[in-house]
Amino acid sequence: xxxxxxxxxxxxxxxxxxxxxxxxxxxxxxxxxxxxxxxxxxxxxxxxxxxxxxxxxxxxxxxxxxxxxxxxxxxxxxxxxxxxxxxxxxxxxxxxxxxxxxxxxxxxxxxxxxxxxxxxxxxxxxxxxxxxxxxxxxxxxxxxxxxxxxxxxxxxxxxxxxxxxxxxxxxxxxxxxxxxxxxxxxxxxxxxxxxxxxxxxxxxxxxxxxxxxxxxxxxxxxxxxxxxxxxxxxxxxxxxxxxxxxxxxxxxxxxxxxxxxxxxxxxxxxxxxxxxxxxxxxxxxxxxxxxxxxxxxxxxxxxxxxxxxxxxxxxxxxxxxxxxxxxxxxxxxxxxxxx
Amino acid sequence: xxxxxxxxxxxxxxxxxxxxxxxxxxxxxxxxxxxxxxxxxxxxxxxxxxxxxxxxxxxxxxxxxxxxxxxxxxxxxxxxxxxxxxxxxxxxxxxxxxxxxxxxxxxxxxxxxxxxxxxxxxxxxxxxxxxxxxxxxxxxxxxxxxxxxxxxxxxxxxxxxxxxxxxxxxxxxxxxxxxxxxxxxxxxxxxxxxxxxxxxxxxxxxxxxxxxxxxxxxxxxxxxxxxxxxxxxxxxxxxxxxxxxxxxxxxxxxxxxxxxxxxxxxxxxxxxxxxxxxxxxxxxxxxxxxxxxxxxxxxxxxxxxxxxxxxxxxxxxxxxxxxxxxxxxxxxxxxxxxx
DNA sequence: CCGGGTTGGTTTAGCGATACACCAACCGCG
DNA sequence: CGCGGTTGGTGTATCGCTAAACCAACCCGG
Numbered sequence: 221x222x223x224x225x226x227x228x229x230x231x232x233x234x235x236x237x238x239x240x241x242x243x244x245x246x247x248x249x250x251x252x253x254x255x256x257x258x259x260x261x262x263x264x265x266x267x268x269x270x271x272x273x274x275x276x277x278x279x280x281x282x283x284x285x286x287x288x289x290x291x292x293x294x295x296x297x298x299x300x301x302x303x304x305x306x307x308x309x310x311x312x313x314x315x316x317x318x319x320x321x322x323x324x325x326x327x328x329x330x331x332x333x334x335x336x337x338x339x340x341x342x343x344x345x346x347x348x349x350x351x352x353x354x355x356x357x358x359x360x361x362x363x364x365x366x367x368x369x370x371x372x373x374x375x376x377x378x379x380x381x382x383x384x385x386x387x388x389x390x391x392x393x394x395x396x397x398x399x400x401x402x403x404x405x406x407x408x409x410x411x412x413x414x415x416x417x418x419x420x421x422x423x424x425x426x427x428x429x430x431x432x433x434x435x436x437x438x439x440x441x442x443x444x445x446x447x448x449x450x451x452x453x454x455x456x457x458x459x460x461x462x463x464x465x466x467x468x469x470x471x472x473x474x475x476x477x478x479x480x481x482x483x484x485x486x487x488x489x490x491x492x493x494x495x496x497x498x499x500x501x502x503x504x505x506x507x508x509x510x511x512x513x514x515x516x517x518x519x520x521x522x523x524x525x526x527x528x529x530x531x532x533x534x535x536x537x538x539x540x541x542x543x544x545x546x547x548x549x550x551x552x553x554x555x556x557x558x559x
Numbered sequence: 560x561x562x563x564x565x566x567x568x569x570x571x572x573x574x575x576x577x578x579x580x581x582x583x584x585x586x587x588x589x590x591x592x593x594x595x596x597x598x599x600x601x602x603x604x605x606x607x608x609x610x611x612x613x614x615x616x617x618x619x620x621x622x623x624x625x626x627x628x629x630x631x632x633x634x635x636x637x638x639x640x641x642x643x644x645x646x647x648x649x650x651x652x653x654x655x656x657x658x659x660x661x662x663x664x665x666x667x668x669x670x671x672x673x674x675x676x677x678x679x680x681x682x683x684x685x686x687x688x689x690x691x692x693x694x695x696x697x698x699x700x701x702x703x704x705x706x707x708x709x710x711x712x713x714x715x716x717x718x719x720x721x722x723x724x725x726x727x728x729x730x731x732x733x734x735x736x737x738x739x740x741x742x743x744x745x746x747x748x749x750x751x752x753x754x755x756x757x758x759x760x761x762x763x764x765x766x767x768x769x770x771x772x773x774x775x776x777x778x779x780x781x782x783x784x785x786x787x788x789x790x791x792x793x794x795x796x797x798x799x800x801x802x803x804x805x806x807x808x809x810x811x812x813x814x815x816x817x818x819x820x821x822x823x824x825x826x827x828x829x830x831x832x833x834x835x836x837x838x839x840x841x842x843x844x845x846x847x848x849x850x851x852x853x854x855x856x857x858x859x860x861x862x863x864x865x866x867x868x869x870x871x872x873x874x875x876x877x878x879x880x881x882x883x884x885x886x887x888x889x890x891x892x893x894x895x896x897x898x
Numbered sequence: 899c900c901g902g903g904t905t906g907g908t909t910t911a912g913c914g915a916t917a918c919a920c921c922a923a924c925c926g927c928g
Numbered sequence: 929c930g931c932g933g934t935t936g937g938t939g940t941a942t943c944g945c946t947a948a949a950c951c952a953a954c955c956c957g958g
Binding site (some may be wrong): 899900901902903904905906907908909910911912913914915916917918919920921922923924925926927928 | 930932937939941942943949950951953954
């Protein structure tokens, strides 16, 4: 049933190697006439190369893994942001003739297992904590880490300019006149991304003359629901705060809902600024003012880097940082006087 | 560098086959003592089986593809719903020792290519149009089609009870007193899912005594933005309509934003009911009343079916339909008198 | 003490492709 | 005419693993 190189070779009266050469475009070794004949037969028979056989025999597998951290139990790739990344990567790599293995990683050891078990040509690590990236000891293939600030020389980081993003958020809120600010996000220590956003945010606030002790932090927040709960208890827990920088739009969206639950209004009582510029962020009430990442560029860069390294050997392994911009919508306003 | 069965065999002083048997749990052929010794050596050496070699030699590859339709140019897996499906499937299959190949499909021929090129053990087709499913001619592996109503006997459909979902939506709006309704969604003819929702909706309306000519349809709508644009022109285009059933929450969310853009209010001027119950649907203003699908069950069923067919041979190939329920939130109210 | 069934392995033969080395013509040319 | 260099191939040895068949002990009942 399945058509192999040998079938084509027999029919064309040439050797298997010649067919292989034709199929791989090594035209130097084969005459134009032969190429044409072999191609024709292959098409007619409906030849499809066997990926497993090719990986086994060749030095390259044409398989690149997209690795995503997951919890041991039920987690998957929930965040809309993660998703867009995976989708974009799949498309880029497919266009270049590579296949994408999608794999949730519970423990870092599984990364090495995947690399070796599949003879991967490379792997893209999506949104792993820096600490995990730090621990990686894999030299045999290129590794691109999206949203990583790890200094591990075995990986190349591709990320947005989170520091500047944080700065823009802080500056925007300060400029609107806010003096008591809340920074809400995942744990800063685990994630370089969040640490950068915090640092940029803090710097902007300080530069605007806001004393450091006017900055409050709420950490370990990652979901819509976390944001909502924060919003509900915001007035009680932080009565002075007049503006919140949420380091992810899902958090910000949840937050706005929570504030509404508690009878507050945005931006009347509280200003909110997010980060990511998800699709949905333009559809809330009010629409969310946020820091936009250039997602398409991020996946394009990650794909380009890994393909370059695979096909042209060692690149310079220099991290890439992409621009951000403030998207002004309706969730930031000057502070009301609060009791 | 890479540890093979032969390395272990040499060190243990047994044949390669014995090691292979140990690794695959064929304990019938090997003594407990040998098993233990081989296991120990394998662990110590850090053995990782080579997937390509195994697929090539064995009759099974342990690879299952998640196939997603994409446009030729830039599309990827954007819909939050699609995403949740892929993520869930990855987890289920991984837990059972399978690997997931993620692949965008531009043309149906690529499905057969993927199946044969990878010697896939099976494939899950995510949200393909029924017409494409109809055209599939692949018998060698189990194919599960998520959200399909195709009668193609080569595939097993797993879907939500879209008809009942549509009915619930129609009944809810009718019960609230609406008489002029708009049905908004993707093209009904391409998608069995949408066709079912429409049919259920229409039946409920008719059963509630709403004349068929009071039902208006807007088709070919799929994105947040499509929804928004509809919302913006709703009053002008359909001045009589007091309630909308949007067949996807992203549409409904966009719609509410569009209505607000045009100065309308939900549910004061217009009631809106969605379908899917996305995360975000609880965070809009007002929160969206919608028909919830049981997504976890959907991916669990799809995974279970394909694994059953792979491991226990031909199952009965009977489609599975999962329940829906109405989630009452704040976007439906009785109609206001409109001029 | 012999025939037949376990138990615990081993041997042989690929799966379908590629890498690498080798080779037969032919060609131009001093 | 003999030699080196292209052009257009071919043969063979793997890659790492598994299916299937085979085999040597041992065990046990009659």
